[in-house]
Amino acid sequence: MNKTELINKSQEKLQGFTKAELAMALDTITDTIQDALVAGEKVKLSGFGTFETRARKGRKGVSKLPKAMGKEWASVDRTVPVFNVSEGFKTRVIEANKLVAEVNPTV
Structure with missing residues (x-):
């Protein structure tokens, strides 16, 4: 399901709500969650997840790629978002x- 299907x-x-209102609400909620994670906060939605x-x-x-076989590489330390159900x-x-x-x- 994509965003449009979720709104529908x-x-x-x-x-009682229009699609535009629901889209704005969904955008606001996702932006708020992202802002909280950037600030180092945890967002817990009871019954849904964290x-x-x-x-x-x-x-x-x-x-191990043919073009770069044997070349060493290194990744940097980073912070990643996670979701726990x-x-x-x-x-x-x-x-x-x-x-x-x-x-x-058969499924």
């Missing part, structure tokens, strides 16, 4: 997949 599905459930950042150490390696969300998806598998065993 949301409008079906929230009929957005946070983690430090990744740089590493060294040797290229809540237990309730994870359980809901697992249970839904079990039901699909029972109804259609």
